[in-house]
Amino acid sequence: MLPLDVSLDVNLMTPAARAAFHRAKSDSKGRPGMIQEDRLRRNALSSQPLCFNLFGHLASDPASILPWIREIDDQASIVDDIRIEWAPSTGTFSGSAFDAFVEYTTGTGERGFVGVECKYHEDLKATLRKPAAQKFLEHTSSQWWRPDAASHLDKNGLRQLWFNQLLTQATIEIEAYDRAFGVVVACDEDQAARVATAKVQEQLVDTAGLSFHSIQSIVEAVDGHDDWRRTFSERYTDFSPISGLLPQNDPRRPATSKSSRG
Template sequence: MGPWDLTWPASDDPVTLRERRRQSDFRERVLGLPAGRDKGGRVLGSLLDEEDGDRNLLSPEAARYAKARAGVVGREGGQLDRSRLFTNMLSSMPLAFSVFGHLRAHRVAAAQVVSRLLGLPVTGLDRVAVGRRVIDGIECEWAPEPREHLQDGSAFDAVVAARLADGASLLVAVETKYVDSFSRDPGPERDRRRLEKDDRYRRACESFGMAPGAFGRLGEYPTRQLLRNTLLTESVRRGRSDDGPAFDRAVALVLARDADDGARAAVERLTADRAAMPTRVLFRGHGDLADAAVAVPGMGEWVASFRRRYLP
């Protein structure tokens, strides 16, 4: 099947169309697999058939973890769209699992990659209990108990529990983006109304030490999603008040296309209003990740695949 047999949706903006073509090329030239069909029967070059779903992950280690993690999330009552994970090559979910699922299986390398990516002296990964849920070094689609953390049932795309050279514990909460940028996806209207009516995030901004009026500036599109993620990160870092902090330090990391100016701008706005809140907010591009990983022993083959699939 050649590109002339494929459907290129008219609704695609230029970035989505470019990346859809990139994924179609990767599927055909690297994976050697046929294009899949969407629910309406259209043949899309950026889709895989369900039976080929393992190949939507960049390594066997990532694929095995994705299958196992999908079951865990379901048992915990969470939501994980298996179609996005295993058949949609444009989704940010297989990107997150390809990165952090692979690193999870190579923990020595993972500590070095995270250290280089964040510019922090990470010496290893830890297994940390956060209430009744556990972060075993690295987890994807991980959510804390909502009742203990802002009554927010959101899941992080990935979390890393690490230790630093000075003995401090570090939480890294990751939001991955691909074609779904903060600045281009306004999100459901009900989310905007909920933030306007529910005062818990406003109170969290104040109690966590953000600048006066931060919620008013950040609680609406296009920064509201990142604000929620950041407040949830700080809540998890603090842990339950009777137990003391679960982590000494925390980073809310946005991992997006290098040219995603909307995501960069959202991070800059959060940083400007961070004030005394301990959690830092950082932007790193996909290229930054590849550069951080390429010098780490044993990561060369994975980096080559990552660059081929996701980088210009």
Template sequence: MSTAALGRVPFIPEAILRAHHVHEPADDRFRAAARTRQALLREAKGWPIGLWATDTDKARELGSFLAPEHGDANFITPEIAKLARREVAWREDDALIDTERLYRNMLSSMPACFNLIGPLALDPRLATAVLRRLAPDFVKKVNATLFEHSPARRHPAFTHDRTAFDTLFKVTTTAGEHGFVAVEVKYTESLNEPPARLRPRYDEVSQESDLFVDPNHPQLRTAPLQQLWRQHLLAYTMVKNGLYTTGRFMVIAPSLNRVAQEAIALYRTHLLPGGIIPFEAISYEQYIEAIRRSGAANIAALLHDRYLDFTAVDALITD
């Protein structure tokens, strides 16, 4: 039996989790397996374990947490580590970038975003090739790649808050239009984060956007859908305000993260067909395969090893 053959990660015995300093009772099935995978990678590479603490707990060793001096190890290449440092230094005003998550938390979607998207930001030709594979009816050329991007945080003409996209690709579309692909990256996250404070502006945009079957539905305003709803609204306002002619909103999440995939499937049920901002859901497997088929087999292999290869975890169970 293996994760690759069965299409699901194993339940890991508590004794194994404790042995690798990754016993976290709040973890769901996928998060526990992914945390173990990252701990095993850290151990295999000889990277020192980091100390993790909450507001209520004292610092303790956590197998999926890196020591401060090894933060660059959270990225699959030195070039991506350098890119991350540059983006942190020149981030947009009021951008939410948690440097501890970025450099030390091996489970966070923040370093995952740089690992997945960074190679495209560093190579515009690769970016165009990959986006053409993911959205062949929409993307002709990628012109720029932005991280933790919002057109105008807290501006009343948009969503009047700090909502942003993990990445935004500025593109020329197949129809020759000035467009974008806005991307949200998830890794082990369940989309059950605490919801943002509801604002009157959300209701206004939701009702006028013609994106939703019922723009006032309570499910859109609570976890696990509220973040996707707010980001979709932001994407709509970018077209409404004339920044772009057209756009798409895309979520990238592992297929094995079933909690996230169920949330994405639920979100789809709230969408009207033919909306002005189409919604796309891409798995890590699809995304990494698009990178491989675009000629960056080495990058694809590094990403597969980091995020999709559970062989070492399977071995803990079978051995």
């Protein structure tokens, strides 16, 4: 945690990330979701400032993220907008919002979006520990899910990703999109997030509707923004400065070559 009197521009790294915060704060009035300003200012490990520093920064240049969107939907032609902590104002039934929401248009004029759930240090099993409310079970009994999917998904560590996918499906219908994809974004080394994503994915009729993407792969796919790429990667995905504090089997430890071992 950073000091109590720290300014927003310490944890939000660029003017574009801070501009995205002000837009999200304005958009949040009357909508689901929650922007915690103290968390944004002070929590250096929280996924919410990370999301602003990644997707919020790129919101000033939506075209730069098109190469990554095309990895999800190769029909994408134009990225129209990137919003943070956004959901339709009514009709989603869950009260939650996407961490990031990327709208795009295909070459044939179809409207699509990618709804992002972003994780960094958070433990998926520590959130949403109570069994799901009936409304979530009812919305899982649809053309999107395999029979009896809810019984496989109503478990610690899976509920948050399950609920985010339900939000994706609700948004398709509320906003009349033609195409939509849910994405879980976390560090490449986050095996727990990868496994949880796969367990939710396997309960979908169309498994292409949900996928895991590493933070590193998104940063690498972005066009331009070289200075941002360097500083963002140093802050969030380069674990070499603390490698000596990590357990020997921790996947974040840099690989040691045979020559360096003598």
